[in-house]
Amino acid sequence: MKTSTRVVVIGGGVVGASVLYHLTKLGWSDVMLLERAELTSGSTWHAAGGFHTLNGDTNMAALQGYTIKLYKELEELTGMSCGLHHVGGVTLADNKDRFDMLVAERAKHRYMGLETEIIGPDEIAMIAPIANTDGIIGALYDPLDGHLDPSGTTHAYAKAARMGGAEIVTHCMVTATTQRGDGTWDVVTDKGTIHTEHVVNAGGLWAREVAAMAGIYAPLHPMEHQYIVTDDVPEIVERDSEHPHVMDPAGESYLRQEGRGLCIGFYEQPCRPWAVDGTPWSFGAELLPNDLDKIEDSIEFAYKRFPALARAGVKSVVHGPFTFAPDGNPLVGPIPGVQGYWSACGVMAGFSQGGGVGLMLAQWMVEGECERDVTAMDVARFGNWITPGYTRPKVVENYQKRFSIAYPNEELPAARPHRTTPMYDIFTEHGAVWGHQYGLEVPNYFAQGDEPTFEAPSFRRSNAFAAVAREVKSLRNAVGITEVHNFGKFRVKGTRARQWLDRIMAGRIPKVGRISLTPMLSPKGKLMGDFTVSCLNETTFILTASYGAQAQHLRWFLMHQDDGVTIENISDKLNGFSIAGPRARDLLKRCTRDGANLAFLDARQMTIGQTACTVNRVSYTGDLGYEIYCDPMDQRALWTTLWTEGQPLGLSLFGMRAIMSLRLDRFFGSWMREFSPDYTAAETGMDRFIKWDKDFIGKEAAQAEQPTRQLVTFEVDAIDADVTAYEPIFIDGTVQGFCTSGGFSHHTGKSIAFGLVPKDQAHAGLKVEIEILGNMRPATLITDPIFDADGARLRG
Numbered sequence: 001m002k003t004s005t006r007v008v009v010i011g012g013g014v015v016g017a018s019v020l021y022h023l024t025k026l027g028w029s030d031v032m033l034l035e036r037a038e039l040t041s042g043s044t045w046h047a048a049g050g051f052h053t054l055n056g057d058t059n060m061a062a063l064q065g066y067t068i069k070l071y072k073e074l075e076e077l078t079g080m081s082c083g084l085h086h087v088g089g090v091t092l093a094d095n096k097d098r099f100d101m102l103v104a105e106r107a108k109h110r111y112m113g114l115e116t117e118i119i120g121p122d123e124i125a126m127i128a129p130i131a132n133t134d135g136i137i138g139a140l141y142d143p144l145d146g147h148l149d150p151s152g153t154t155h156a157y158a159k160a161a162r163m164g165g166a167e168i169v170t171h172c173m174v175t176a177t178t179q180r181g182d183g184t185w186d187v188v189t190d191k192g193t194i195h196t197e198h199v200v201n202a203g204g205l206w207a208r209e210v211a212a213m214a215g216i217y218a219p220l221h222p223m224e225h226q227y228i229v230t231d232d233v234p235e236i237v238e239r240d241s242e243h244p245h246v247m248d249p250a251g252e253s254y255l256r257q258e259g260r261g262l263c264i265g266f267y268e269q270p271c272r273p274w275a276v277d278g279t280p281w282s283f284g285a286e287l288l289p290n291d292l293d294k295i296e297d298s299i300e301f302a303y304k305r306f307p308a309l310a311r312a313g314v315k316s317v318v319h320g321p322f323t324f325a326p327d328g329n330p331l332v333g334p335i336p337g338v339q340g341y342w343s344a345c346g347v348m349a350g351f352s353q354g355g356g357v358g359l360m361l362a363q364w365m366v367e368g369e370c371e372r373d374v375t376a377m378d379v380a381r382f383g384n385w386i387t388p389g390y391t392r393p394k395v396v397e398n399y400q401k402r403f404s405i406a407y408p409n410e411e412l413p414a415a416r417p418h419r420t421t422p423m424y425d426i427f428t429e430h431g432a433v434w435g436h437q438y439g440l441e442v443p444n445y446f447a448q449g450d451e452p453t454f455e456a457p458s459f460r461r462s463n464a465f466a467a468v469a470r471e472v473k474s475l476r477n478a479v480g481i482t483e484v485h486n487f488g489k490f491r492v493k494g495t496r497a498r499q500w501l502d503r504i505m506a507g508r509i510p511k512v513g514r515i516s517l518t519p520m521l522s523p524k525g526k527l528m529g530d531f532t533v534s535c536l537n538e539t540t541f542i543l544t545a546s547y548g549a550q551a552q553h554l555r556w557f558l559m560h561q562d563d564g565v566t567i568e569n570i571s572d573k574l575n576g577f578s579i580a581g582p583r584a585r586d587l588l589k590r591c592t593r594d595g596a597n598l599a600f601l602d603a604r605q606m607t608i609g610q611t612a613c614t615v616n617r618v619s620y621t622g623d624l625g626y627e628i629y630c631d632p633m634d635q636r637a638l639w640t641t642l643w644t645e646g647q648p649l650g651l652s653l654f655g656m657r658a659i660m661s662l663r664l665d666r667f668f669g670s671w672m673r674e675f676s677p678d679y680t681a682a683e684t685g686m687d688r689f690i691k692w693d694k695d696f697i698g699k700e701a702a703q704a705e706q707p708t709r710q711l712v713t714f715e716v717d718a719i720d721a722d723v724t725a726y727e728p729i730f731i732d733g734t735v736q737g738f739c740t741s742g743g744f745s746h747h748t749g750k751s752i753a754f755g756l757v758p759k760d761q762a763h764a765g766l767k768v769e770i771e772i773l774g775n776m777r778p779a780t781l782i783t784d785p786i787f788d789a790d791g792a793r794l795r796g
């Protein structure tokens with residue numbers, strides 16, 4: 001066994017083996033994997049081995065497609081069998097909403113190049129005769145669905161990694177990981193200590209324990225899971241081809257052929273978290289005792305959907321644990337603030353996702369960034385606010401909703417409220433209907449009179465439509481107020497703060513008392529953030545950006561930190577309000593003796609009422625507006641001043657739904673929709689903020705770029721559903737682009753969509769069709785903002 005290496009991967013399940021293989025594939029051969037028993041000794045050996053591409057997140061779906069296509073490559077490379085059965089699969093829909101969801105998924109697959117298909121009950125009966133189609137209105141057919149041999153596949157990854165120079169040591173238990181002063185690691189095992197630059201936690205069922213060895217909390221939890229294998233089933237025995245997979249979300253089951261019988265697994269409602277206080281080191285080779293009572297209701301439902309099951313004897317029951325993160329996606333990437341420590345855990349579908357996880361992590365480690373946006377699985381999507389007490393109920397909720405319809409406007413209730421600001425009870429009294437972002441309660445809208453106090457989940461315009469319209473109109477006609485708690489905020493200080501910001505941000509860094517907007521780029525020219533920078537004095541700057549990306553941004557800042565610069569995440573240490581609308585200036589005047597004549601993009605420290613504030617003359621509503629920041633301890637006093645003084649001016653509250661409508665009027669993009677690491681500054685028009693006569697990270701790539709697509713805006717002839725994200729855009733009958741987001745502009749009464757289309761097609765008046773829930777809706781490319789086109793209100 002080597003005592004020094006570049007990377008130690010802890011854990012020889014399918015995920016660790018995939019990471020190891022991909023590191024060698026990208027050219028790092030001095031890498032090791034340590035496994036405390038034999039390979040596959042965690043969840044991997046008892047998996048049902050099913051794989052599929054379906055995933056609500058488009059990048060995750062693409063990575064699942066990559067994983068599935070990789071298996072053939074692995075077989076060819078190693079000469080080993082993964083036991084592949086590419087039998088295809090159908091996902092059934094028994095109601096309109098579920099069908100809408102599948103149709104929307106199919107639409108996304110069009111530009112992703114995935115060959116899925118929507119089929120009706122007759123075709124379902126032909127393809128998957130084992131299913132009783134009573135009450136079924138359609139299904140999504142995916143020819144890529146299938147299953148494999150979990151052990152064979154893990155060993156194939158391992159062999160491929162060994163062929164690339166990797167060393168794998170089994171029966172080698174990691175007992176400690178200790179960081180040296182220079183940031184490198186000592187990995188202590190029962191066979192000796194290994195010195196390494198990078199540690200990868202692929203500990204699967206023991207990932208929590210492995211993370212804790214480095215003082216890290218891994219936000220995941222194991223859940224019990226059960227599947228049944230039957231004796232021979234005559235309907236299967238008689239077939240001359242293998243039966244495809246059938247996912248029946250209504251019955252929370254997945255079914256496939258196993259030998260001459262069937263295998264069916266369940267995501268049952270009375271599910272159970274496993275090993276709440278930690279996974280025992282003694283566990284591994286055994287299963288959990290059968291518990292058919294727990295899945296009794298699910299079995300009963302399955303007997304109706306698959307009558308052949310009711311007649312079949314049970315050959316075996318597999319009951320084992322596997323891990324989930326709170327949102328069900330993997331936990332991948334560098335742990336914020338811990339040099340050289342990487343996460344590759346929380347992978348609940350190792351055979352659909354393991355290849356993609358391995359590829360992304362290897363790219364991150366070897367090349368410094370991934371080829372696509374991996375926010376959906378970035379370990380930093382949970383901040384240091386997360387605790388085991390939050391994770392567990394969220395994981396239970398996620399397990400129970402594994403097969404539920406995922407609506408774009410849905411707010412999941414478990415473990416909430418978790419984080420609130422001083423405004424929580426005041427806003428609740430004002431009718432706040434709460435959503436949540438990055439652990440924080442955020443008002444979606446404020447219900448008045450008989451407006452709904454619960455927004456019903458929907459793919460179409462929701463029952464909150466009228467309430468949101470009222471908030472928008474009230475702001476555009478007078479003045480509105482909301483909280484600025486869900487911005488990520490950083491304080492950058494020091495004698496070298498300006499130089500550092502000049503290097504890290506692509507745009508202009510403002511003079512004292514001014515604000516600038518700037519993209520932040522990766523070395524490959526991808527968008528890493530869109531920031532508002534305000535300069536309070538020559539050595540103090542405040543940065544604001546997406547609240548949900550704060551841990552990712554801080555990780556990036558710390559990776560690139562210079563001497564003479566301090567960077568503090570003050571997202572929750574600075575709060576306040578945004579006021580906007582034609583009477584916003586009048587409101588500010590009434591509340592301060594310090595003058596309200598701030599020019600557009602001015603930043604000024606002033607007293608409002610009795611509260612010391614920093615006021616920025618910017619507004620994401622596209623209107624005359626101000627962001628007013630204060631210490632959260634002073635926030636209620638600030639609220640009393642603004643709310644009281646605002647009443648004669650018609651001041652009203654507005655929430656996130658109104659903001660997302662208002663921004664459409666002036667074509668303002670949003671982080672993780674129009675702007676994300678999937679896109680570049682030139683593609684999204686953010687290059688207009690770049691200051692080319694300075695050096696900054698990503699400059700070379702941005703200068704060399706010849707973009708072939710461009711972000712544009714469409715006015716859509718929609719019916720009762722607007723664009724949400726990733727709908728395909730047809731030009732002359734073929735898919736040539738996709739939407740990034742959209743919605744309804746309540747101010748203008750127009751349905752608006754943003755999307756990327758080929759650059760040579762991006763001209764005003766272009767006629768396209770956008771597929772919304774299976775309907776082809778005509779749309780026209782527009783270039784002038786639909787509100788305040790000359791910016792007179794915004795800048796006036």
Ligand SMILES: Cc1cc2nc3c(=O)[nH]c(=O)nc-3n(C[C@H](O)[C@H](O)[C@H](O)COP(=O)(O)OP(=O)(O)OC[C@H]3O[C@@H](n4cnc5c(N)ncnc54)[C@H](O)[C@@H]3O)c2cc1C
Pocket residue numbers: 010011012013014015016034035036037038039040041042043044045046047048049050051172173174175202203204205206207210225226227284318319320321322344345346347348349350351352353
């Ligand atoms: C009943 C059941 C059915 C399933 N069906 C499917 C399916 O059909 N399709 C699908 O994609 N997924 C399925 N899964 C999930 C799948 O099993 C997991 O996604 C996958 O196995 C996770 O792999 P892993 O490598 O992350 O973790 P694990 O398989 O748990 O591997 C972790 C490894 O790390 C080792 N290790 C831990 N700590 C240490 C240490 N300190 N030192 C050295 N080694 C250590 C362990 O011994 C273990 O071998 C199923 C799971 C269950 C329970």
